[in-house]
Amino acid sequence: QHVIELERVTKRYDSAGAPALGPLTLGVARGEALAVTGPSGSGKSTLLNLVAGLDRPTEGAVIVAGRRIDRLSEHALATFRRRHIGMAFQFFNLLDDLTVTDNIQLPAQLTGTGRREAAARAGELMEMLGIRQHARAYPGRLSGGERQRVAVARALVNRPALLLADEPTGALDTASGHDVRDLLLDLHRAGQTIVLVTHDPALATACASRTVHLVDGHVARDSSARAAR
Numbered sequence: 198q199h200v201i202e203l204e205r206v207t208k209r210y211d212s213a214g215a216p217a218l219g220p221l222t223l224g225v226a227r228g229e230a231l232a233v234t235g236p237s238g239s240g241k242s243t244l245l246n247l248v249a250g251l252d253r254p255t256e257g258a259v260i261v262a263g264r265r266i267d268r269l270s271e272h273a274l275a276t277f278r279r280r281h282i283g284m285a286f287q288f289f290n291l292l293d294d295l296t297v298t299d300n301i302q303l304p305a306q307l308t309g310t311g312r313r314e315a316a317a318r319a320g321e322l323m324e325m326l327g328i329r330q331h332a333r334a335y336p337g338r339l340s341g342g343e344r345q346r347v348a349v350a351r352a353l354v355n356r357p358a359l360l361l362a363d364e365p366t367g368a369l370d371t372a373s374g375h376d377v378r379d380l381l382l383d384l385h386r387a388g389q390t391i392v393l394v395t396h397d398p399a400l401a402t403a404c405a406s407r408t409v410h411l412v413d414g415h416v417a418r419d420s421s422a423r424a425a426r
């Protein structure tokens with residue numbers, strides 16, 4: 198079963214010239230950790246934005262968690278995203294005037310999860326990600342690696358079908374980067390479906406089960422094509 202299906206997807210930002218992405222047909226299976234690599238301008242952000250429902254394709258179908266999302270209304274998309282997609286970004290995007298616990302609970306509360314249940318999930322995630330001791334701290338007091346752990350915990354609090362990570366180590370020093378790499382690997386081993394966008398081939402090799410390399414909006418290399426099962 199596929200968590201993501203892209204069917205002949207093309208994205209153009211302007212009508213002249215080649216599309217920024219596609220035409221692209223790609224399936225991502227449940228439990229896969231897919232790294233999307235490629236040089237700047239190759240279409241990585243475009244692909245991520247389409248899968249996250251943050252942008253719409255010019256042509257083709259985008260199906261995530263069994264739902265065709267490219268024709269949903271903005272309102273339906275926002276709801277879909279909150280329930281089914283967790284996102285972690287290069288610069289964490291945490292709310293600095295909320296504690297770690299409140300940052301993590303927020304998406305659960307926004308989808309109507311009760312306070313008690315949200316707190317229980319936040320507690321479990323802090324335990325699992327090794328940040329329990331920072332529960333009452335504010336993000337500004339934490340290291341970069343710890344902040345990314347908080348951001349990942351927040352991304353997972355609604356138990357999304359899909360975790361999208363956009364250059365999650367891009368703002369981190371080497372040691373913190375390794376820490377986040379290990380975290381992604383742990384999540385993959387626990388069965389989480391992940392799409393990781395990264396410029397860093399070493400990160401892709403270390404924590405992805407499959408790598409798709411984009412050049413000029415096309416798949417130049419797909420590691421699963423060689424390791425066909």
Ligand code: ADP
Nearest residue numbers: 210211217235236237238239240241242243244
């Ligand atoms: P990457 O994330 O790999 O750097 P992008 O997906 O950001 O690549 O960009 C792919 C191509 O699409 C590039 O040529 C980029 O300039 C263009 N592009 C991306 N976003 C926009 C946009 N909002 N408007 C116009 N062109 C865009």
Ligand code: ADP
Nearest residue numbers: 210236237238239240241242243246363364394
């Ligand atoms: P990345 O660091 O992931 O490659 P970029 O720096 O290419 O990201 O793009 C950052 C943001 O700017 C993205 O949301 C992308 O869609 C947008 N963008 C990229 N290229 C263009 C462009 N030529 N015109 C307008 N927006 C763009």
